[in-house]
Amino acid sequence: MQLNDKIYIAGHRGMVGSAIKRRLELLGYKNIVTRSSGELDLRSQAEVGNFFALEQPDYVFLAAAKVGGIHANNTYRAEFLYENLMIEANIIHASWKQGVKKLMFLGSSCIYPKMAPQPLQESSLLTGPLEPTNEPYAVAKIAGIKLCEAYRDQYGCNFISVMPTNLYGIGDNYHPENSHVLPALIRRFHEAKEAGKPSVTVWGTGIPRREFMFADDLADACVYLMLHYDEKELVNIGTGEDLSIRELAETVKEVVCYEGKLVFDPSKPDGTPRKLMDVSKLHSLGWNHSVELKDGLVQAYADFLRKRHLVIS
Ligand SMILES: NC(=O)C1=CN([C@@H]2O[C@H](COP(=O)(O)OP(=O)(O)OC[C@H]3O[C@@H](n4cnc5c(N)ncnc54)[C@H](OP(=O)(O)O)[C@@H]3O)[C@@H](O)[C@H]2O)C=CC1
Numbered sequence: 271m272q273l274n275d276k277i278y279i280a281g282h283r284g285m286v287g288s289a290i291k292r293r294l295e296l297l298g299y300k301n302i303v304t305r306s307s308g309e310l311d312l313r314s315q316a317e318v319g320n321f322f323a324l325e326q327p328d329y330v331f332l333a334a335a336k337v338g339g340i341h342a343n344n345t346y347r348a349e350f351l352y353e354n355l356m357i358e359a360n361i362i363h364a365s366w367k368q369g370v371k372k373l374m375f376l377g378s379s380c381i382y383p384k385m386a387p388q389p390l391q392e393s394s395l396l397t398g399p400l401e402p403t404n405e406p407y408a409v410a411k412i413a414g415i416k417l418c419e420a421y422r423d424q425y426g427c428n429f430i431s432v433m434p435t436n437l438y439g440i441g442d443n444y445h446p447e448n449s450h451v452l453p454a455l456i457r458r459f460h461e462a463k464e465a466g467k468p469s470v471t472v473w474g475t476g477i478p479r480r481e482f483m484f485a486d487d488l489a490d491a492c493v494y495l496m497l498h499y500d501e502k503e504l505v506n507i508g509t510g511e512d513l514s515i516r517e518l519a520e521t522v523k524e525v526v527c528y529e530g531k532l533v534f535d536p537s538k539p540d541g542t543p544r545k546l547m548d549v550s551k552l553h554s555l556g557w558n559h560s561v562e563l564k565d566g567l568v569q570a571y572a573d574f575l576r577k578r579h580l581v582i583s
């Protein structure tokens with residue numbers, strides 16, 4: 271990937287896409303193509319086909335998707351399956367048709383079976399039943415992986431798939447119900463502190479374990495793999511470190527300086543008991559994360575404070 275090559279970032283206004291754009295710009299890439307969902311609806315095969323024929327990008331980062339936390343995944347099951355299938359199929363097919371040199375597809379750790387051995391190895395794909403709350407999203411993401419593999423097998427396309435762990439960072443979604451746990455807790459603790467509330471409710475039992483990666487670290491890994499990895503097999507992207515939701519809540523509470531209590535609501539779903547990535551392949555390829563959770567949380571909270579008039583509606 272040369273500095274003047276044309277690079278299309280699908281989803282450049284999202285948390286991950288914007289981090290990839292920042293990283294590429296920092297490295298000196300000068301020919302980045304973007305479209306918002308208002309300008310180009312990636313669910314439309316015709317619009318995507320016309321866009322690729324017009325722009326003819328050399329490289330594609332596929333970071334556009336319908337994204338959300340456990341509640342959104344479980345509630346908007348049809349949209350999570352349909353929209354993600356359409357977005358991936360349209361972009362991957364158009365990339366083949368227009369001769370894109372290389373494409374990176376972003377999946378998710380939720381593609382692995384609910385009870386797969388921990389840490390999650392790339393070889394666990396399709397070895398057992400999925401977590402029911404995010405099965406539609408996971409099925410769409412698995413279809414994306416299989417599309418990349420099929421276009422590679424049949425047409426020799428250099429399409430690679432990476433599986434990020436749970437992410438957080440600059441430009442996260444702070445919706446009270448539809449967001450992921452980490453931004454949800456930043457907002458809830460902050461609002462409880464402002465309102466002087468004596469307790470904050472955390473969904474589920476607090477027992478599930480999750481791994482969290484700062485989105486700018488993920489972006490660095492994506493650009494690194496775009497430059498250095500050309501194989502068919504997936505690559506997990508994570509830190510290799512996890513903690514319980516209770517421990518996460520205690521850490522967010524400390525960063526936000528909230529002094530009340532935690533209350534758990536077991537009527538809300540826990541989801542997968544544990545999602546810890548095996549990152550030995552990523553490490554063997556020469557990449558390691560650099561932002562630790564506490565430091566990333568401080569940056570994320572600062573970003574929330576800067577933008578809260580925009581994110582809180
Ligand atoms: N966040 C996380 O914890 C994780 C995310 N991932 C994956 O990383 C990728 C990016 O996620 P993230 O940045 O968090 O998500 P965001 O919701 O922040 O961003 C998603 C982007 O996709 C774009 N998009 C959605 N639907 C359409 C559409 N129909 N047409 C055009 N653009 C569309 C949006 O564009 P616009 O802003 O213009 O509307 C938005 O900028 C996804 O593939 C996700 O599955 C993987 C693991 C964990």
Ligand SMILES: C[C@H]1O[C@H](OP(=O)(O)OP(=O)(O)OC[C@H]2O[C@@H](n3cnc4c(=O)[nH]c(N)nc43)[C@H](O)[C@@H]2O)[C@@H](O)[C@@H](O)C1=O
Pocket residue numbers: 338339340341343378379380403404407435436437447448449450451452454455471472473474478480515538539540541542545
């Ligand atoms: C990235 C990943 O994101 C989703 O899966 P998930 O890992 O379960 O993500 P989550 O962040 O929403 O929850 C993590 C844990 O945290 C608990 N939890 C506590 N309190 C809140 C809370 O206030 N909000 C949320 N969302 N969860 C909470 C919650 O009950 C659960 O035990 C997938 O659907 C899938 O889309 C996917 O790929």
